[in-house]
Amino acid sequence: MNNLQFEALLNATLSPQLIKDYCPNGLQVEGRKEIKKIVTGVTASKALIEQAIKFNADAILVHHGYFWKGESEAIRGMKGERIRQLIKNDINLFAYHLPLDIHPELGNNAQLAQLLDIEVQGGLEGHPQSVAMFGTLQQETTGAELAQRIATVLNREPLHIAPEFADKTIRLVGWCTGGGQDYIELAALQGMDAFISGEISERTTYSARELNIHYFAAGHHATERYGIKALGEWLAEQHGFDVTFIDIDNPV
Template sequence: MNNLTLESILNEKLCPEMVKDYCPNGLQIEGKSEVKRIITGVTASQALIEKAIELEADALLVHHGYFWKGEPESIRGMKGKRIRALIRHDINLYAYHLPLDIHPELGNNARLADLLDIHVEGGLEGHPQSVAMYGHLSQPLKAEVFGQIIERVLDRKPLHISAGDQLIRTVGWCTGGGQDYIELAAAKGLDAFISGEISERTTYSAREQGVHFFSAGHHATERYGVKALGEWLAEHHALDVTFIDIDNPV
């Protein structure tokens, strides 16, 4: 498949033009024109690039790419090493950030809901492009039990800030660095909120507003969107796609 055709297919599926983001979405670094083998992963780290080179990939498709708003613009140091490696081996880099968080089928939030058996009700921000979601469980659960489910599904023990003995029926969530959406969860009267990261202030927000908070890891909560996107490409467009999980404890 032509590399620009692949970008068009991804753009049509993820609709990046609908989202105001902190980085460019789509083809960030252009490589060879013909794409047959794709490596998917969460972040375009040096380790993932080296794996793509080893497997002779034509393209790398990630959630966290480059050229973030506010970062130094110079291509040097770690950033320069990564980009030189991609260019030297003629590897295309495609990255989709918020569009891959919010996609209703393949997005990080949608995949996390499926994995945790949360029935999606809508966006916490009240519109279709909401980065944070909310829904309900099939049956009420003790917080300790829900934490065990998260640990089993994500293979990562979450940090739990307890809100007492209340059972969990309703849940809000935002994968990655979405801890501050706990305020919307509290305003909506939800029992629990899940995110990847936690801040110092999150502890007090959870305790004082009576919301169980689970910090399950930025990387761990965002493995599943790009993996699902790659599987979709393989199924519908006959591309050779391999997901590589580079361990990240954060």
């Protein structure tokens, strides 16, 4: 498939035009015209690019690409080296940030809910493009039990901040993968028993305690592996591409 046709296919699936983002979504660095072999990963790091070169990939498809709002426009240093390698090896770079977070089937939030056996009820912000979600567990559970479930599923021990009343059980859950910790107040105001995100800030600890809500920081990378993986699997199954997901270790 032509690289611009490939971008159109992804845009039709992920609808980036419907959400305001912090970076351009779609084709960020143009390479060879024909795309057959794709490497997917969470972040377009140097290590992922090196793996894509070894696989002789035509394209890299990631959640975290380049050209973020507020960063320097200069193509130099670390960014310059990454982009040089892409251009030198004629590899296309495609990136989808918030559109991949919110997709109702392939998205990071949807995939995390499936892994943790949470029944999705809707968007925490009350509209279809909500970046944070909420849902219910099949059975009421304790904070320790949910922490263990997260650790088992993501292969990463979460940081659990218990509320002031630590014996509070959990049935209603809000979540936002990646850097979604500041949705915790909205989750508490809407009656959630717990909130899960990837990252935690210093202020989040006090919010959890004072708002009487369990909080779980499960890792930015760990919570966002599964959307890009699902998107790659969809491209392979539905459109016949040769797709390899490469998980570059990241403890954050």
